[in-house]
Amino acid sequence: MKPLRAKLAAYDAPQKAKAAGVYPYFRPISSEQNTEVMMNGKKVLMFGSNSYMGLTNHPKVIEAAVEATRKYGTGMAGSPFLNGTLDIHKELEAKIADYIGKEDAIIYSTGFGTNLGVVSTLTGREDFIICDEQDHASIIEGRRLSFSRPMKYRHNDMASLEEVLERCGDKGVKLIVTDTVFSMEGDVANMKEITRLANKYNASVMADEAHGIGVFGEGGRGVCHHLGVTDDVDLIMGTFSKSFASLGGFIATDKETTNFLRHHSRSYIFTASITPAATAAANAALDIMINEPERQEHLWNITHYALDSFRNMGLEIGHTSTPIIPLFIRDDYKTFAITHDLLEEGVFVNPVVTPAVAPEDTLIRYSLMATHTKEQVTRSLEAIEKVFRKHGLIK
Numbered sequence: 001m002k003p004l005r006a007k008l009a010a011y012d013a014p015q016k017a018k019a020a021g022v023y024p025y026f027r028p029i030s031s032e033q034n035t036e037v038m039m040n041g042k043k044v045l046m047f048g049s050n051s052y053m054g055l056t057n058h059p060k061v062i063e064a065a066v067e068a069t070r071k072y073g074t075g076m077a078g079s080p081f082l083n084g085t086l087d088i089h090k091e092l093e094a095k096i097a098d099y100i101g102k103e104d105a106i107i108y109s110t111g112f113g114t115n116l117g118v119v120s121t122l123t124g125r126e127d128f129i130i131c132d133e134q135d136h137a138s139i140i141e142g143r144r145l146s147f148s149r150p151m152k153y154r155h156n157d158m159a160s161l162e163e164v165l166e167r168c169g170d171k172g173v174k175l176i177v178t179d180t181v182f183s184m185e186g187d188v189a190n191m192k193e194i195t196r197l198a199n200k201y202n203a204s205v206m207a208d209e210a211h212g213i214g215v216f217g218e219g220g221r222g223v224c225h226h227l228g229v230t231d232d233v234d235l236i237m238g239t240f241s242k243s244f245a246s247l248g249g250f251i252a253t254d255k256e257t258t259n260f261l262r263h264h265s266r267s268y269i270f271t272a273s274i275t276p277a278a279t280a281a282a283n284a285a286l287d288i289m290i291n292e293p294e295r296q297e298h299l300w301n302i303t304h305y306a307l308d309s310f311r312n313m314g315l316e317i318g319h320t321s322t323p324i325i326p327l328f329i330r331d332d333y334k335t336f337a338i339t340h341d342l343l344e345e346g347v348f349v350n351p352v353v354t355p356a357v358a359p360e361d362t363l364i365r366y367s368l369m370a371t372h373t374k375e376q377v378t379r380s381l382e383a384i385e386k387v388f389r390k391h392g393l394i395k
Contacts, residue, residue, distance in 0.1 A: 022336035024351045027343075032057040035372050037348065044343065045380050047366050048350040052323055053214045053285065053295055054371030055245035061284045065246075068280035076273040080107075081262075084273030092283050093250070099221060099286060100238070101230045102252040106261055107279070109271045111210055111239030112138040114249030117267030118206065118235065119177055120145035122257075127173035130164055132156065132182075132189070136208060139177050148175075155182075158193045165201040174203035180223035181211035184352050184365060186324030188212075191223055195232035206235040214243025215323060220289040220296055240274075243289065246281040248274040299323055299370040302377050306368060309381050313394055323368040326352070327384070328361070329393065335362045338387055345383040 001009070017023040031038035033056040037046045055061050068088065078084040089107055097105040108114040119142025123129055127148040131139060134155045143150050151168065154160035161176070168174050176198055178189045191207065198205045209222040217225035220243060224230045235253040240246040251261065261268060289295070303323045310317050316328040329335045332353045339351040342364075350365040357363065366384075368377070388394045 017336055020333075020336075022333070022340045024336055024339040027348075035369060035376055039343075039348070043346070045347045045376055045383075047368070047372075047380050048348045049367060049369055050211070050242040051245060051369055052211075052299060052367075053220070053243045053245070053289055054369040055243070055285045055288060058245065058285070058288060060288065061245050061281050064280040064284035065277035068276040072276035074277070075275055078273065079269055079271055080273045081269045086273070086276065086279070088276065088279050088283070089273065092279055095283065095286065096238075096250050097252050099219070099290070100236050100252040101221070101225065102236065102254065104255045104258040105250050105252040106258050106265075106268065107274055108249045108251070108268055109274050110247065111237075111241055111249035112141075113267040113271060114237055114239070114251055115139045115208060116142045116145065117265035118237065118251050118261060119143055119175075120267075121261060121265045123148040123173050123175050126171065128168045128175065130161070130168070130174060130176045130203070132178045134179070134182050134184075135177060136179055136183060136210070139179075139208060143177070148173075156187065156190055158190055158197065161194065162197055162201075165197060165203060168201070168203075170202075174198075174201060175206060176203050177206045177208070179208045179211070181209075181215070181322055181324065183211050183324065184357065184363070185318050185326045186320030186322040187318065188223060188321060191227050191229050191233070195229045199232065204234040205232065206237065207233045208237045210237070210239040210242060210249075211322070211324065213238045214289055215296070215299065219293065240278065240282040240285075244282040244285045246278045246285065248278050248282060295370040299368060302372055302374055303368055305374060306366070306377055306381065310384075313381075313385055313388070315384075315388065315394070325366045325368075327364040327366055327388075329364060330360050330362055332359060332362050334391060335364065338364060338391055341387045341390065342383060345387060347380045347383045 029037045036043045076084040093105045093107055115138035125147045128151050129143045129148045130151040133152050151164045153164045180189050207224055212223040214220040216223045224233050237251050240248040318326050335351045335353050342349055352365050353362045
């Protein structure tokens with residue numbers, strides 16, 4: 001056996017979990033993404049989705065995707081730099097820029113590719129990229145690809161951020177990059193203080209609103225809009241794969257920055273453009289988010305109901321104040337076992353274990369959609385209480 005294959009063959013953690021009957025990944029779903037999905041021939045409550053607005057099966061979104069496919073075909077067969085720019089791409093970019101409150105926007109093929117291509121491109125060897133220690137993997141990978149000096153501050157710790165900014169000194173560009181809603185534990189970045197410190201130390205700010213758009217702000221415009229700091233945040237990133245019920249990502253910023261990115265960002269220049277169907281679906285979803293505020297209102301109603309219920313059970317849910325609710329277990333194997341048992345009870349949730357988090361921070365990620373009914377949430381809470389009690393996590 002060649003050395004590479006021998007090295008990879010030594011990785012047997014998935015095999016061990018499968019042998020124990022608790023392997024929790026790549027579980028096939030045989031229906032549309034909805035509040036209930038079909039798995040192995042039975043209905044399961046879905047509490048593991050990022051479709052916060054519940055629009056993946058909305059008739060208007062589906063019809064928009066179908067009509068765009070009929071007109072433009074199924075794919076772009078090229079990057080936006082060459083043959084892959086459609087009129088609907090430009091229309092959506094303008095619409096996103098106006099929605100977010102920036103001069104311009106660029107559409108990337110994925111959210112991961114957006115962060116990768118923006119963070120790795122904007123700064124140079126004499127500059128600094130400053131990240132929250134719990135930033136998304138796409139931000140981390142973008143920072144790794146950059147020639148800039150990487151800096152990290154303790155999670156949501158503004159004193160730590162200021163210490164890092166002071167260490168950077170007066171030379172070079174300082175770019176602070178943070179999630180607005182942290183995807184695993186559901187807590188919200190202190191964007192007001194981050195922007196205050198950025199102004200104090202002449203730094204720029206990039207905010208990843210992947211899990212904030214649709215949930216926060218008027219019309220779902222995100223945490224920056226909700227907190228009134230849009231003008232103080234230089235770049236606002238978002239994804240189409242969550243509240244927009246599609247696939248892709250965007251960066252909204254000033255025209256000088258978009259001009260530079262369009263001609264230098266490798267994950268933009270060297271990747272095929274977002275498909276016509278995905279473009280039209282995101283456009284339709286945006287219209288629904290703006291015109292149906294009752295969806296957002298209902299999402300927050302059931303979020304508060306679930307948060308209160310988990311606290312009353314005595315479960316540890318950390319600092320979340322969002323539809324992303326971590327249920328801390330703090331044991332890898334037990335996290336897998338609880339995920340398995342909950343699926344047996346008809347509730348789909350996501351396990352978060354090492355190396356995504358430290359071994360002492362493992363958790364179940366429970367997330368809500370605007371289309372969940374209170375009755376469905378109640379059924380999930382009853383199942384969770386039963387399973388957590390079985391495993392000794394509720395006294």
